[in-house]
Amino acid sequence: MQKASLNPTPDQTFELVGSGPYDFARVLAQSRSMQAAGDVEGACNERYRAFQRLAELIPEGEEVILEWNHRNSRAALETIYASAVDHFLIRDFELSAALLELLLELDPEDHLEGSELLAYDYLALDEQELFDEVINDVSDKSASREILLLWSAYRRDGKLPEGELKRFRTRFAPYFAEFVAAEHPADEHYLRDIESERPTEAAQARELWLRTENLWDLWPGFIGELRAAVR
Structure with a gap:
């Protein structure tokens, strides 16, 4: 028996109320515990099955916006x-994009900044028109936006636009330094820094590299072009 319901609120949103497999706060916490214990595959499977259950609850053809300030609804979005x-990291960019498209339908305010990852997915899939639609939702204060614009130009034209390159080198210097570096160790110094209350910009730059490294393994030419700009 299904133990979940979408309860409307006065704010035109819905609270996802559920128990058992529909207690997404519990499921998400359990998946994180599994991952911390080393069962990464099990954690990924747990999250994907939870997504599948959630997708089945959303009525087709109707606008459903989940209430961010409701614990279980927020956990569903986070899941x-x-x-x-998970799918981005295993290079299933198409499924990753589909998940994020649903996320943005359920949370148009994009509290989790899913637009940024979706932009990476679209470029990986060479969906330039879709990329053009979503890039404006990525904050211009984000180093990712500059990287995305540079990578998009490189994928289109095979070269880096000088204006964007200059902006990346000057406004986001620690990120530029990280992306042209020969090594990116996730060593104890980095882990202490990134897990601190106020991580340095250099640590945040390495975190972004590590989060997107699978892309640069597939498209090393882009990083090579960035490194060429140093010389």
Whole structure:
């Protein structure tokens, strides 16, 4: 028997109320515990199955916006995002994008900044028109936006636009330094820094590299072009 319901609120949103497999807060916490214990595959499977259960609850052809300030609804959104990241990391960019597209339908305010990862997915899939639609939702204060614009131009034209390159080198210097570096160790110094209350910009730059490294393994030419700009 299904133990879940979408309860409307006065704010035109819905609260996802559920128990058992529909207690997404519990399921998400359990998947994180599994991952911390080393069962990464099990954690990923747990999150994806939770997403599948959630998708079945959403009525087709109707607008459903989940209430961010409701614990279980927020956990459901976080589960979708986490599963999108899982699929991104195993290079299933198409499924990752599909998950994020649903996430943005359920959370148009994009509290989890899923637009950023979706932009990476679209470029990996060479969906330039879709990329053009979503890039404006990525904050111009984000180093990712500059990387995305540079990579998009490189995928289109095989070269880096000088204006964007200059902006990346000057406004986001620690990120530029990280992306042209020969090594990116996730060593104890980095882990202490990134897990601190106020991580340095250099640590945040390495975190972004590590989050997107699978792309640069597939498209090393882009990183090579960035490194060429140093010389």
